[in-house]
Amino acid sequence: MLPTFLLINTIVLLVCIFRPFHRDNVYFTGQAYNKMAWLLGVDVKITTDSSVIENTPYIYIANHQNSYDVVTVCKAAKRGVITIGKKSLIWIPIFGLIYFLSGNIMINRTHRGSAQNSLGKAARRIKDKALSVWVFPEGTRSYGRGLLPFKTGAFRLALETKVPIAMVCVSNTHNKIRLNRWNNGTVSIKICAPQPIDDTKTAREWANSFHQKMKDEISQLDNEHQ
Known part of the structure; x- marks a missing residue:
């Protein structure tokens, strides 16, 4: 797997050097990394709600499980998306x-002022370049601990920009993928209908609301594999 990973990284790096900060670099990278799924013996299946429109700004929020996300959930990245x-x-x-070089926004979570500046930068990208922003609201990988509590950054960003939130829900992969076997089953990803949010709730209240919705969607995806 390592030679394939190095080859794909080399190709992706050359593309990013040739067209730095291009709006579709994240999309291209995600599609390229997903080519390694067959080496993991994983079939990644994506269901996208019909109301999701390509190249339309959304705040995508996804559950973050482990290092295999770079091969699985990355396939769900749409054109015109950057990540935080x-x-x-x-x-x-x-x-x-x-x-x-893919144009992603890097955030220093330990420094509140820096984190605020990063959210401001994301808001400007959305408004000026009509980009979508992808966030892992848990802030870290869950490693089988279930869906961790959400931080509020994605929801504050949605409230500021008036951009709808689209959940990207990924079935459980903890202890489901093993490098010593060829068939590791199916990873199901559901991109849900974008939902506008407003000032009727605080960012924290919206975070809690979406946390429950995502938890329910993931449970449904997991039940389909039982």
């Missing part, structure tokens, strides 16, 4: 440069 990720990603060899 932790600043330390820049130090990962090759991948960090790809992440930067």
Whole structure:
């Protein structure tokens, strides 16, 4: 798997160097990384609600499980999307440069002022370039602990920009993928209908509301695989 991963990273890096900060770099990267799914013995199936329109700004929120997300959930990234990720990603060899050149926004979660500036930058990208922003609202990988509590950044961003939120719900992959077998089953991803939010609730209240909705959707996806 390592040679394939290095080859794909090399191709993606060259594309990002040739067209740095292009609006579709994240989409291209996600499609490229997903090519490794067959090496993991995983079939990634995506169901997208018909109301999701390509190249329309949304705030995508997705559950974040483990390192395999880079091969599975990345397939769901649409054209014209950028992500918000932790600043330390820049130090990962090759991948960090790809992440930067893809136009993603890096956030320092330990510094409140820096985090606020990053959300402001995301809002400007949405308004000025009609980009979508992808956020993992748990803030970290769950590693089998279930859906962790949501942070409020994605919801504050949606309230500021008046952009709908679209949930990207991924079935459980914890202890389901093993490198020593060829068939690791199906990973189901559901991109739900975008939902506008407003000032009738606070960002925290919206975060709690979407947390329950995503938890229910993930449970339904998991039940389909039983």
